Amino acid sequence: MRAVRFLDGEFTVGEVPELPETGPGQVRIAVAACGICGSDLSVSKDACRFVEVAEAGGYPLAAFDTERPVVLGHEYAGVITELGAGVTDFAVGDRVAGIGLATDAATGIPTIIGYSNTYHGAFGEAIIVDACWVRAVPDDLRLDHATLAEPLHVGEMHVQQSGLTAADSALVIGCGxxxxxxxxxxxxxxxxxxxxxxxxxxxxxxxxLMGADIVVDPTEQNPIEVWNALVADAGSVVGAAANGILIAYECSGRAGILNELTHQMPFNSRIQVLAAGFTAETITPVVPQFRRIAVNFGHGPYQDAYDITLRRLAAGSIDAEAIITARVDLGGVADAFATLRSPQDHVKIIVRPGLSAD
Incomplete structure (x- = not known):
């Protein structure tokens, strides 16, 4: 099977070991398209640190041997080519996308495809995933557009977890x-x-284009000051604001941003962390306590976030083509990663291993 191997900071295209057998409850998928994720960029910058943090946090889904090659990529879409025992919701030939998780039959431990030396990711010709995480792609939605449901659904999930109401305002920091x-x-x-x-x-x-009411260049304006100016007469620093609160959705992963937000966010506000960094951060805990600021790293209920996002894409309420800023074949993966390390011109680059992504 042809794929892009990653090892010691280098990407090479070639043959990789065959995937395990398709186990019970799993499907094998011929990959049509896969997005390059921010987590993939983190691995490419420092795979050892990525695994170190995953293991220290007791998170087996992203632990692999960094001295052996991996095939990255988990924002996939493609066509089912094989069904494991017990899979009845799909048929060979179905167009699908989904969350890239595969459970190792020998250990019973799930892994994110691509962050495994055994379960290759979708920067290659085929993947195996647990069928419970797979969804049918509507007929009128292109497969490469369907790959966007995976990263976009993270926003939907965290907005649900944050408890946002129609009285609240949202500050989104970082627009990848x-x-x-x-x-x-x-x-x-x-x-x-x-x-x-x-x-x-x-x-x-x-x-x-996606619907933001106000867009700010943080190198020129402080977005929190912009919000404060808009609602200067709407609340008090002592009691809860009468007209809802401000919820910051931290999606930049920038070092130091959490400490800045705890000092600058209004009293009684919330911070929802979507894109956490891999380096140690320093905050002064008493500051958010003084200001009664809640910080949430992803706790709380949510429902059908992926399915909701996939439906939005299929309905055309999200302009998928505008988000996809480039497409590359397997041979273009290394250059795509290099480009995304300074992403002024790109948002989402899609890798196409060869199967039609229409």
């Missing part, structure tokens, strides 16, 4: 794909005001 997903979700759920903060002009344009 996950941030754009938060803009879409906050707007769809009736946020009173959606402010997007993003230094890249192209991404600011996309935030406006």
């Amino acid at each position: 794909t996950i941030g754009l997903g938060a803009v879409v979700a906050a707007k769809a759920r009736g946020a009173r005001m959606v402010i997007a903060s993003e230094p890249s002009p192209r991404r600011r344009e996309l935030a406006t």
